[in-house]
Amino acid sequence: MIRGCIRDMSMRAPLSWLKDFVDITIPLDTLVDRMTMAGLEVGGVEHIGADWQHDKLFVGEVVEVSAHPHADRLVLATVAYGQGEPQTVITGAPNLKPGDRGQKVAFAVEGAQLHDGYSETPRLQTLSRTSIRGVESAGMVCSEKELGLSDDHTGVIILDPDLPVGRPLKDALGDVVLEVELTPNLARANCIVGLAREIAALTGQPWRAGPAAAAGSLVPTTAYGSVASADAELCARYSASLIENVTIQPSPPWMQRRLQYAGQRPINNIVDITNYVMLETGQPLHAFDYETLQGGVVVRRARLGETMQTLDGVERQLTTDMLLITDDSGPIALAGVMGGAATEVTEGTRHIFLESANFNFVNIRRTSQQLRLHSEAAQRFGRRVDPDLTISALLRASRLMETLGGGALHPDIADTYPAPSSPKTIMLRAAEVTRILGMEFSPADMTRILTSLEFGCMTYHKNGDTRLEVAVPSHRLDVSEPADLIEEIARIHGYDAIPTTLIRDVLPPQRSQSHLEGLEQTRDILVGCGLTEILSYSLSNLDSINRARTEGPPAVADDYIGLANPISQERQLLRQSLLPSLLETLSTNRRYRQRMALFEIGRVYQPQAGEELPREQRYLGIAITGPLLPRSWHDADEPPQFGWTHLKGIIDTLVQRLNVPQVRFAAATHAALHPARTAALSVNGEALGIAGDVHPQVCERFDLAGRSVAMLELNLDLLLAHRQPRHYQPISRFPAVLEDVALVVDDDLPAQVVEDAIRAAGGEWLRDVTLFDLYYGEPIPDGKKSLAYALTFQADDRSLTEDEVRVLYRRIQAHTAAELGAAMRE
Amino acid sequence: MSVSDQNPLVDQLREVHTEALERLVLVSDLTALDDWRVHYLGRKGALTQVMRGIGTLPTEQRPQVGQVSNEVKSALEAAFEAQVGAIKQAKLAKTLAQERVDVTLPGYPVSLGRLHPSTQTLREIAAIFGGMGFQIFDSREVESDYYNFELLNIPPYHPARDMWDTFYVNERVVLRTHTSPGQIRAMQAFHPDPIRVILPGMCYRYEAITARSEIMFHQVEGLAVGEHITMADLKGVLVNFARRMYGAERQVRFRCSHFPFTEPSVEVDMDCIVCNGAGCTLCKQTGWLEILGAGMVHPTVLRNGGYDPERFSGFAFGMGPERIMMQKYGIDDIRYFFSNDLRFLEQFG
């Protein structure tokens, strides 16, 4: 649980458009804050025309356009702008030609701040009087780019004909666009009407539905064709209309502006209207060229091996899970995702068959993901759309096609609704609201809040229990249980109004955290040993893994848990060892650090036969190289360097502090390590890990040639599991007797064996054994070594006598001689 | 009338006394001092010589002269001891002065390691919640789709899945995208006891590695389940956390949000620690920094964990230690955390 990209929808909502549906009576800042707090996060507010000066930019009307006397490409435009006499200005805009008149344009007078139309990057400049080829020009007819609206500088911006001349441009064209970022549950607010409804509830205003357009008859079979859903589960509803004799042309300036402000590029009136109505209502629409359709429309699953060419020109291989819109000729659209190329609306289209349907959101998502085809329609259908919306959106778009395309809407509306949504009611207990939120709401308050969101509420009192019977409006597809209503009550009331308390509930049983505490203790011990903690990626790759191996067969991917969808070659296998990343860390830091003493505690992941999930265990890795201490003026000419014995000292300290006396070392080999300087660690006979000097060839591969590097890796979970409880040892009041013993043994006899033998023979009075000398050479014969130990004898209840100590001493001598062939050195 | 008027020995004693003291002040080392002692106080010394004459005096004069000679002897012995002390003191002072060191020279290096900054922050978080009764629950990183999504009320192909970009091992196994599957595991382990745990751990997200996004990061999830856990409690716990983590003066606000496994869901913001709410680049001019996601455990999730949602309620929250560090220290690149650049790691702790 945490933020990530939890708001993956964003809606650009022009305030002027929202105001078609709700009165906004509060200051913008307050609105932004209230929306954000209620989950409609306003991630940005864009003020369009904020820098248009009231007294310098106006709605103008072209009175006359005449040719420039000295320049072919320029014209002289005389523009009335409501302030004194019309001005004549020079323009090179291709959309003003000699003889034109009556266009409404954006007119700037001397002193206006405008964007440089020819600059690559936004740059403001002040309009001044100019003279081009002998003709003076004191004002300017502006392009979109000069107004900062877009990068379009191909012609001047043409305004709606009904705008009054002389109105400051800021009032005519200026707007505020809210960039609203939405979580998946707020799909209903991913449209102007949806946002307006939310704003209405948040500000206590009513919202205005658009004019209810009277529909003709709703029937599956009309004079112009039939519609049918062959799969009610995947297509709950299919509605369509016919608009005849439309003229394909640019949509009017006001619609282009709104689309532009909402982030859509205007194309032509038909496409723009489908987009406009989708943005306004949330219902995706699709326009077919009616004359390309053959016979009735059937919505069905694709057949095995069926293909179709989508609008983007790609031939799509379909599966039987994919839903198609078909006619007698075959597929004409990939339902809810993309239309087909063959039935696309073109310049020559005369009649529009307009689809407004409802598809199963899971199916649309799956199709869109499988085909990697992401369209605005698929995104919206994939987040659920209210099936009760098809008709109102269809009529809204059809009427616009009548007014803006000159077409005629056929009185019959084709509609099939095989799986009508059923009204939902939820019982909400007042006590439940209090139990979850920690504050009480009166039935009246809850009713007020829920009603503002268009829920229907009835209050019942029964046996001291207050309940609300709540009817869920059809567009609230996200509400199905009391918890959903509790959230709505809290959200509209405001989370900040909920009190702040500390938990009154009982404290749960406190459980042992010994293992986790052991991990932290390990970290503390190692930090005390001078090691710095690193954390590496758990994801690795074969190259890196094999780089840390000198011998034996290379690692293969099959032995690892790998990702089905890696994001890079470098990070695709889950590691089974910390050594490669430790070596990489030494390698990347070698330029700026001589001394490196590092440890990592991290998980490794072993596949388990017959198990879906791997075994995850925490390993400890250590790597040391360079001087023992940071460089200083105290250093000798050649300061001592880290190596195996220092690593061994760190391990001994760790094992001693964690109190795992059962840990044993034995000579071993390992693919990354020096063949004669490697130890296998075990605990109670179970393999624990390996340690040693790194193999010089491995050092070379990590650009560490010539360095002495020592490394450890062990199973930390296993080590911690073998920790022994500490026992208090009373401090003896009686003197200790100290004796030294030097034993000559075979060179290849491990010192640990010798010490174990001494301890075994010494019994309980032998309190400490410390190796203080290791000697080779005269008079010790070749192939032998001398180990000298300081022995401490002590009893708890009395002073040991010389005789008692001598007996023990002899016993040690005899035992080591018999077991190890050791000779005592005098 | 003085004794010296009556006896020449007394005069001699006085002379020896005066001369000895005059010479003593000139003595500055222990050898010369010993010579002085032999010369005046030795068996053949000047004082002894004079005192030998006492035997030749008439009996009645002897006590008087004897007394004077004892006085002189004591005085000279005392002066000698004092001079011994003075010379030793002077010598010591000289030795100490010669032992001067430059106290500004760097000391002998001590090797003490460091914890990774993420570990430091995880410990800080654990300590704060530990004080409020939250223990630690450890949970696996490679998870089934079932635990990572389905039991958390996120069915396959649900729009909410878009909230997570997921690494898949296969169709059924994922690298956990959040620590939330641990909520289910904790509930299944502890029900029907009440629960108060935090779940720290590494999470993974299918995302390009950039200064602002990583494929791997820590999360600390929190979960409280009981018969009387409310949203007001959630607010109280998180306000306390924020003030201990970021400072007692911090303002905290709770903003409506959405997570499929909580309802109501909140995002928690804190007034910006750079501008104190005035607006700056860190807070993108909003004055607020988002620090947490949280909410009341969804009834379906409680049920999936083995608790009856009619009786039990719970809250959950989640935060990112690396994000916390970035906010606190103004770290501008999240990649520092796992690239193990010692020049970065050595700046903390």
Ligand SMILES: [Zn+2]
């Ligand atoms: Zn700020």
